[in-house]
Amino acid sequence: MGIKFILSAVLLYGTLWFQATAEPVEDKRALLDFINKVHHSRKLNWDEKTPVCNNWTGITCNSNNSRVIELRLPGVGLKGIIPSNTLRHLSELQILSLRSNGLSGPFPSDLLKLEKLIGIYLQDNDFRGLLPLDMSVWRNLSVLNLSTNSFNGTIPSSISNSTHLVALNLANNSLSGDIPNISIPSLQFLDLSNNNLTGVVPKSLLRFPSSSFSGNNISYENPLLPPAPSPSAVPKRQSSKFSESAILAIVIGTCVVAFVSIALLLIIANRKKTKDDMLSQKKQRPMKKMISENQDANNKLVFFEGCNLAFDLEDLLRASAEVLGKGTFGTTYRAALEDATIVAVKRMKEVIVGRRDFEQHMEAVGNIKHENVAPLRAYYYSKDEKLMVYDYYNQGSISALLHAKRGENQIPLDWEARLRIAIGAARGIAHIHSQNGGKLVHGNIKASNIFLNSQQYGCVSDLGLATLMNPTTRAIGYRAPEVTDTRKVSQASDVYSFGVVLLELLTGKNPVKSSTGEEAVHLVRWVHSVVREEWTGEVFDVELLRYPNIEEEMVAMLQIGMSCVVRVAGQRPKMDDVVKMLENIRTAGNSQSGGTKSPGSTPTLTPNVAEVGSSSVHT
Numbered sequence: 104m105g106i107k108f109i110l111s112a113v114l115l116y117g118t119l120w121f122q123a124t125a126e127p128v129e130d131k132r133a134l135l136d137f138i139n140k141v142h143h144s145r146k147l148n149w150d151e152k153t154p155v156c157n158n159w160t161g162i163t164c165n166s167n168n169s170r171v172i173e174l175r176l177p178g179v180g181l182k183g184i185i186p187s188n189t190l191r192h193l194s195e196l197q198i199l200s201l202r203s204n205g206l207s208g209p210f211p212s213d214l215l216k217l218e219k220l221i222g223i224y225l226q227d228n229d230f231r232g233l234l235p236l237d238m239s240v241w242r243n244l245s246v247l248n249l250s251t252n253s254f255n256g257t258i259p260s261s262i263s264n265s266t267h268l269v270a271l272n273l274a275n276n277s278l279s280g281d282i283p284n285i286s287i288p289s290l291q292f293l294d295l296s297n298n299n300l301t302g303v304v305p306k307s308l309l310r311f312p313s314s315s316f317s318g319n320n321i322s323y324e325n326p327l328l329p330p331a332p333s334p335s336a337v338p339k340r341q342s343s344k345f346s347e348s349a350i351l352a353i354v355i356g357t358c359v360v361a362f363v364s365i366a367l368l369l370i371i372a373n374r375k376k377t378k379d380d381m382l383s384q385k386k387q388r389p390m391k392k393m394i395s396e397n398q399d400a401n402n403k404l405v406f407f408e409g410c411n412l413a414f415d416l417e418d419l420l421r422a423s424a425e426v427l428g429k430g431t432f433g434t435t436y437r438a439a440l441e442d443a444t445i446v447a448v449k450r451m452k453e454v455i456v457g458r459r460d461f462e463q464h465m466e467a468v469g470n471i472k473h474e475n476v477a478p479l480r481a482y483y484y485s486k487d488e489k490l491m492v493y494d495y496y497n498q499g500s501i502s503a504l505l506h507a508k509r510g511e512n513q514i515p516l517d518w519e520a521r522l523r524i525a526i527g528a529a530r531g532i533a534h535i536h537s538q539n540g541g542k543l544v545h546g547n548i549k550a551s552n553i554f555l556n557s558q559q560y561g562c563v564s565d566l567g568l569a570t571l572m573n574p575t576t577r578a579i580g581y582r583a584p585e586v587t588d589t590r591k592v593s594q595a596s597d598v599y600s601f602g603v604v605l606l607e608l609l610t611g612k613n614p615v616k617s618s619t620g621e622e623a624v625h626l627v628r629w630v631h632s633v634v635r636e637e638w639t640g641e642v643f644d645v646e647l648l649r650y651p652n653i654e655e656e657m658v659a660m661l662q663i664g665m666s667c668v669v670r671v672a673g674q675r676p677k678m679d680d681v682v683k684m685l686e687n688i689r690t691a692g693n694s695q696s697g698g699t700k701s702p703g704s705t706p707t708l709t710p711n712v713a714e715v716g717s718s719s720v721h722t
């Protein structure tokens with residue numbers, strides 16, 4: 104049987120891949136110590152004799168297998184107190200998830216020794232007592248989820264020292280006292296609901312919706328009465344700067360979350376008004392003011408040659424906007440201009456380069472013309488705002504198409520569509536890799552950055568932003584292991600990310616559940632585990648199983664996907680080769696569709712297995 108053969112080849116490749124490993128001996132000892140001392144009702148395969156990095160459930164190591172960097176044991180029936188002096192030895196740990204267990208006792212003090220933590224997920228347990236007073240050790244922490252426990256006492260203000268925090272969830276505890284002044288600009292998600300908190304919501308947190316604070320005994324200071332001077336009293340330069348960002352925020356962001364802060368800004372800039380007044384006027388009046396004050400030639404929308412869009416910043420600011428999504432690098436809006444043109448506007452956060460570098464980069468990106476690369480139409484740079492204008496794809500991203508709620512009007516993507524998406528996106532990425540003397544890197548490939556072009560082929564958007572941005576903001580689900588360590592993206596890490604997209608197309612599973620820091624399915628590990636254990640057919644999206652005679656094509660794509668997500672960057676194929684392999688799927692399938700095949704009749708697949716396998720042997 105062809106499939107069996109291919110699968111055993113995949114297995115062989117897997118085995119070879121797993122042999123090229125070292126061991127983090129001390130981390131292993133700490134983990135064994137932990138698991139031996141904690142009660143757990145589900146048996147884990149943490150066997151002293153097997154390699155911790157590749158065979159142990161819930162463990163991820165760094166790229167050279169020298170340290171454990173992730174420990175995820177959600178819902179495995181852990182009970183009781185976390186034994187002390189165990190986890191603290193995992194000093195390189197970045198992600199700890201022990202959510203949905205029956206863990207109890209005080210906040211595990213071992214975690215206060217783990218300075219590298221980026222994500223802490225302890226929700227849905229029975230931890231009690233006070234939160235640690237000094238959390239400043241976690242300087243790089245992005246997600247802290249302690250919801251649905253029994254923590255009491257106050258929220259420590261030292262949380263403000265975790266300046267990279269993106270999501271903080273302390274809901275469903277018994278926390279009391281005032282909400283501290285948590286002024287962390289990167290914070291995007293906050294849930295303090297269902298506690299016993301009192302006092303007023305600090306100004307720094309007014310940008311969050313009231314649901315973030317519900318189920319407490321707190322009040323809002325009247326946001327319509329800010330203790331700020333009227334515009335005439337403010338020095339001119341400052342006021343124009345202020346109104347510019349206020350207005351950009353207004354026009355581009357109409358989401359509910361932003362509204363409170365927008366209202367605040369508007370009032371500061373325009374004296375007191377009633378809320379209703381503002382609602383009706385927010386689109387026009389302040390804008391004129393801004394335009395008259397910003398004749399500065401530097402702050403204009405810059406269009407690229409050959410772009411037939413005709414609007415200016417003024418039109419754009421007047422457009423009605425809606426949030427399409429919040430991504431790693433900022434928020435994207437759908438902006439409908441008065442002349443009915445619709446564009447997608449990306450508002451970038453945390454740009455770390457100056458104007459010159461930014462403009463040079465935009466020029467490089469804007470001059471890429473390829474049917475599988477979403478064209479950048481225009482950009483805008485000012486001190487406070489960096490915008491990019493793209494075509495708007497009304498079908499939404501591949502991520503939306505794959506993961507939208509099934510049923511109702513949503514038709515699942517069929518196999519043909521997925522193949523076209525894969526081939527198109529691969530061609531786009533290969534083209535990007537050929538630019539800039541063959542050095543250009545996309546840096547943020549994921550399903551939500553891939554759209555359908557007019558021929559319904561995949562089309563890649565959002566390229567090259569990685570070099571402009573703060574590297575700590577990078578998406579986890581598609582990130583190559585070496586990027587976790589070095590924070591540097593490369594063409595090989597693009598290949599890895601694209602491999603995850605292939606696995607996503609095949610499995611229908613989402614490697615990033617939400618942008619708000621929710622835990623991601625580790626798609627690569629999951630696929631490996633399914634393929635490694637035995638063939639269950641479980642790996643493929645059930646939606647695909649209804650199409651006849653596509654198993655071989657799916658297996659071929661699976662194999663390409665797996666070769667892209669090989670751990671060692673140097674062993675991944677080049678994007679050009681990935682394109683060829685994907686294009687071969689169909690030619691191979693077409694010529695022999697239907698009948699059962701012997702191993703020898705799948706010539707285009709066999710060499711790839713050999714190639715991957717043999718290159719693994721060298722390490």
Ligand SMILES: *[C@@H]1O[C@H](CO)[C@@H](O)[C@H](O)[C@H]1NC(C)=O
Pocket residue numbers: 152153154157158635636
């Ligand atoms: C890892 O686990 C797989 C099956 O789960 C097993 O076949 C393999 O022998 C294990 N590797 C080692 C080195 O024990």
Ligand SMILES: *[C@@H]1O[C@H](CO)[C@@H](O)[C@H](O)[C@H]1NC(C)=O
Pocket residue numbers: 165166167169588589
């Ligand atoms: C493994 O990689 C890390 C960086 O990720 C490096 O600090 C360490 O020295 C490497 N260890 C070995 C044994 O190569």
Ligand SMILES: *[C@@H]1O[C@H](CO)[C@@H](O)[C@H](O)[C@H]1NC(C)=O
Pocket residue numbers: 218219220242243575590
């Ligand atoms: C935090 O992240 C930065 C950037 O990657 C890194 O250089 C630094 O070592 C990290 N700090 C800690 C305490 O892990």
Ligand SMILES: *[C@@H]1O[C@H](CO)[C@@H](O)[C@H](O)[C@H]1NC(C)=O
Pocket residue numbers: 231232233255256257
């Ligand atoms: C927190 O709860 C514990 C019992 O679990 C209690 O002894 C302690 O007094 C409480 N502390 C506060 C500040 O409510």
Ligand SMILES: *[C@@H]1O[C@H](CO)[C@@H](O)[C@H](O)[C@H]1NC(C)=O
Pocket residue numbers: 239260261262263264
């Ligand atoms: C932040 O950490 C520093 C020292 O690490 C400490 O002095 C300061 O009090 C902390 N800030 C807060 C708000 O706790």
Ligand SMILES: *[C@@H]1O[C@H](CO)[C@@H](O)[C@H](O)[C@H]1NC(C)=O
Pocket residue numbers: 250251272274275294297
């Ligand atoms: C808090 O508990 C409520 C009710 O049990 C539940 O609906 C909600 O999802 C919980 N919130 C979180 C963040 O766990």
Ligand SMILES: *[C@@H]1O[C@H](CO)[C@@H](O)[C@H](O)[C@H]1NC(C)=O
Pocket residue numbers: 276277278297298299
């Ligand atoms: C909140 O505080 C009140 C009074 O101090 C107490 O009776 C109640 O149990 C507390 N609620 C929670 C969820 O801790």
Ligand SMILES: *[C@@H]1O[C@H](CO)[C@@H](O)[C@H](O)[C@H]1NC(C)=O
Pocket residue numbers: 284285286305306307
């Ligand atoms: C909140 O913290 C920020 C930054 O530390 C500070 O600028 C601001 O004045 C504080 N606000 C209050 C009300 O303490």
Ligand SMILES: *[C@@H]1O[C@H](CO)[C@@H](O)[C@H](O)[C@H]1NC(C)=O
Pocket residue numbers: 301302320
């Ligand atoms: C809410 O807080 C106020 C004062 O902060 C207090 O007078 C009132 O009794 C509290 N309400 C509840 C239900 O605890």
Ligand SMILES: *[C@@H]1O[C@H](CO)[C@@H](O)[C@H](O)[C@H]1NC(C)=O
Pocket residue numbers: 226227246248250251270271272292294619620621622
């Ligand atoms: C935290 O845990 C709750 C409850 O499981 C979940 O609803 C939420 O999405 C998690 N993540 C964040 C960032 O709050």
